[in-house]
Amino acid sequence: MYKKRSDGRKFDEIRPTQAKVGIIKRADGSAMFQIGKTIAIAAVYGPRELYPKFLQDHSKGILRCNYNMMSFSGSGERVRPGGSRRSKEISMLTESALSPVLDLSEFPGAVVDVFVEILQSDAGTRCAGICAAAMALADAGFNMKDLVSAVSVGRVEDKLVTDLDNVEEHYENEREVADIPVAIMPRTGKITLLQMDGICSKEQLSKALELAQEACKKIYAVQKKALTEKYKI
Amino acid sequence: MNIIKNHIHALLEKDQRLDGRKLDEIRKNITIEYGVSPNSAEGSARVKIGNTEVVAGIKFEVIEPYPDQPDKGTIMAGVELLPLSSPEFESGPPNIWAVELARAVVDRGLRESGAIDFKSLCIKKNEAAWAVIIDVYSMNDDGNLADAIGLCALAALKDAKFPKYDEKSKKVIYEERTNKGISLKEMPIPITVIKIKDKILVDPSLDEEECADARLTITTLEDGRVCALQKGEREPLTIEDVEKMIDLSIKKGKELRKLFK
Numbered sequence: 001m002y003k004k005r006s007d008g009r010k011f012d013e014i015r016p017t018q019a020k021v022g023i024i025k026r027a028d029g030s031a032m033f034q035i036g037k038t039i040a041i042a043a044v045y046g047p048r049e050l051y052p053k054f055l056q057d058h059s060k061g062i063l064r065c066n067y068n069m070m071s072f073s074g075s076g077e078r079v080r081p082g083g084s085r086r087s088k089e090i091s092m093l094t095e096s097a098l099s100p101v102l103d104l105s106e107f108p109g110a111v112v113d114v115f116v117e118i119l120q121s122d123a124g125t126r127c128a129g130i131c132a133a134a135m136a137l138a139d140a141g142f143n144m145k146d147l148v149s150a151v152s153v154g155r156v157e158d159k160l161v162t163d164l165d166n167v168e169e170h171y172e173n174e175r176e177v178a179d180i181p182v183a184i185m186p187r188t189g190k191i192t193l194l195q196m197d198g199i200c201s202k203e204q205l206s207k208a209l210e211l212a213q214e215a216c217k218k219i220y221a222v223q224k225k226a227l228t229e230k231y232k233i
Numbered sequence: 234m235n236i237i238k239n240h241i242h243a244l245l246e247k248d249q250r251l252d253g254r255k256l257d258e259i260r261k262n263i264t265i266e267y268g269v270s271p272n273s274a275e276g277s278a279r280v281k282i283g284n285t286e287v288v289a290g291i292k293f294e295v296i297e298p299y300p301d302q303p304d305k306g307t308i309m310a311g312v313e314l315l316p317l318s319s320p321e322f323e324s325g326p327p328n329i330w331a332v333e334l335a336r337a338v339v340d341r342g343l344r345e346s347g348a349i350d351f352k353s354l355c356i357k358k359n360e361a362a363w364a365v366i367i368d369v370y371s372m373n374d375d376g377n378l379a380d381a382i383g384l385c386a387l388a389a390l391k392d393a394k395f396p397k398y399d400e401k402s403k404k405v406i407y408e409e410r411t412n413k414g415i416s417l418k419e420m421p422i423p424i425t426v427i428k429i430k431d432k433i434l435v436d437p438s439l440d441e442e443e444c445a446d447a448r449l450t451i452t453t454l455e456d457g458r459v460c461a462l463q464k465g466e467r468e469p470l471t472i473e474d475v476e477k478m479i480d481l482s483i484k485k486g487k488e489l490r491k492l493f494k
Contacts, residue, residue: 024373025284026319037272041372043317066324071311071368072274072290076407078366081311082326115317117370119288120270 002157002176006167007036014151014163014215019131019226021139029140031226033132035151035219036165037122042132044140047110055111061104062111065094067129069118075166090126091116097130097150097183097193103143112142123169124152130183130193135223139230147223148192149216150183153208155200160208162215175199182212186220189213241444245432252438257481259436265384265492267392275410276393280385282436284375286318287382289389290368293396295405298355298362306354306362310339312369312382319374337463338379338423339367339386342452346421346460349390353416356398363395365415376439379450383423384489390415391493421460422489423452424482428470433477435485449475451482455490459483 009015015036024030027043034040050056067090069079094116104112114136116129127150134148153162155178156171164179171177178198184191191209200208241251248256260283270277274290298305312335314322327335343349354363367389369382397409427437427445437445446468452461459479464470470478 024286024317025375026373027317039270041317045316045320048320066316068315070270070288070290070370071366072270072277072292075273077405078292078294078368081313081368113316115315117315117317120273122272 002159005161007165011159012162012211012214014218015165017219017222019135019222021135021226021230027136029136029138031132031135031139033128033135033223035124035128035131035163037120038124038128039119040116040125040128040132041119042114042116042129042136044112044114044136046112047104047107048113050109050111056109058108059105061107061109063095063099063102063104063114064111065091065098065114065116065133067091067094067116067118067126069121069125073118073121075121090129093126093193093195094130094133098133098137098148100190100192101134101144101146101148101185102137103145106143112137121166123164123166124181126150127152127181127183131219131223135227138227146185146187147220148183149186149219149223150181150193151212151215151219152179152181153212153215154179154198155204155208160204160211162211180205180208180212182209182216184213184216186216237440238444241440242430245429248432250434251440256432256434257485259485259488263489263492265388267388274389275396276389276391278385278388278392279372280381280388282377282381283438284373285377285381286372287378287385288370288372289382289385291389291393292366292368293405294364294366295356295361295398295403296364298359302351303359304355305351306364307351308340308343308349308365308367310335310343310367310369310386312339314371314374314378318371322371322374333463333465334379334382335369337461338383338450338452339369341461341463342383342421342423343386346419346452346454348417348419348421349415350418357400361398361400361403365390365393374439376442377425377436379425380423380436383421383452384492387417387420387422387493390417419454419460420490420493421452421454422486423450423461424485424489425450426478426481427466428468428474433474433481435481447474449478451479453483453486457483
């Protein structure tokens with residue numbers, strides 16, 4: 001029985017969330033997204049010419065994402081700088097989570113670079129990174145069908161929980177935790193990122209996805225507010 | 234770029250700068266923010282000089298002391314020029330500019346100034362000592378990253394608290410932090426001065442950096458002594474230039490020193 005979350009949150013409650021856009025002046029678009037203690041910063045550069053040339057797509061522009069944890073952003077030991085297998089995978093997942101909303105047909109041969117840096121981590125960094133990246137792309141003024149909001153949901157013992165923190169991710173009995181990062185297009189509810197670590201029944205999984213939909217509505221509101229605040233007249 | 238370059242040259246003839254500053258004037262809006270990654274890093278800070286922004290974090294590790302320094306710990310400094318901070322920076326391992334900044338501005342300034350007593354980082358002679366790892370990241374390049382990086386490393390060190398070390402298991406317990414900080418005996422402040430034609434100016438903006446014929450980063454201590462120098466760019470400097478630049482850096486170092494009080 002999982003009775004109480006370490007920070008006293010309700011099981012379906014997300015951590016306090018903050019967002020800001022336009023924080024990096026040199027970039028074409030940028031954003032910060034913080035959920036609990038996890039802080040992600042994203043910057044967009046482009047469209048710009050893509051090299052080496054054979055990577056170019058002559059029908060549309062390409063989205064290229066790079067996710068990186070700063071060396072001091074882990075809770076334990078220093079994270080070795082430079083790419084890891086994990087950061088490579090997350091970079092690729094970030095690309096595929098954002099691609100469905102982004103229209104780059106106007107920019108054949110070009111690349112749009114999104115750089116995500118994690119300043120501090122307390123679980124949920126890939127979701128925070130996706131939230132920040134989506135806002136940075138919107139800030140840069142690209143054609144987008146929708147924003148993307150992301151959160152991790154899951155199971156701890158008998159309870160379904162929203163927005164797992166580090167304590168839950170490293171729960172003492174690791175067989176009793178399932179971590180499910182989900183990214184959602186908020187207007188349609190369509191899913192653009194879905195992963196799971198751990199074991200869930202089909203019923204639990206459906207319920208968890210409902211929790212993700214609810215949580216993403218709240219996250220979307222925070223993202224939208226940050227964007228409209230920058231561009232209000 | 235040529236238009237801007239010509240304009241910068243023309244203004245300098247009249248001792249003026251593009252952003253209205255005097256030649257010996259540092260940008261006014263300099264801020265230091267401590268604890269920007271308080272839960273992960275044992276020490277962290279953000280420094281802004283105008284729109285130039287960097288963040289730094291400190292991590293502690295326990296190492297076996299080097300055989301030639303059995304009673305000393307050490308520092309390691311890294312700088313990454315993130316592609317997030319400028320369209321000019323590329324992904325990949327630190328390039329020569331990042332390495333120069335890490336070695337010449339952060340490491341040398343701290344090491345040569347004696348700011349950190351390496352003996353105080355020893356836990357047990359020949360067996361265990363602290364390595365203080367300083368990583369600095371550029372967040373927005375609007376000129377003079379060098380000084381921002383140097384200041385930010387200092388600020389993060391000031392913010393740092395040692396984690397607990399368990400001698401029995403020989404493990405660092407990162408979840409538990411002590412109240413003990415790193416005592417900084419000196420505050421080595423780097424000031425970057427550039428020469429464009431025959432003019433000498435401090436705290437270069439991005440456009441001014443592009444026009445620099447020569448560059449000198451001078452790190453000074455509170456009593457006015459110099460503890461590190463690094464010359465850059467292609468043109469030579471005369472002895473008079475160097476003297477003038479050092480005078481300027483001592484004066485400006487004093488101004489920036491106040492930010493830490």
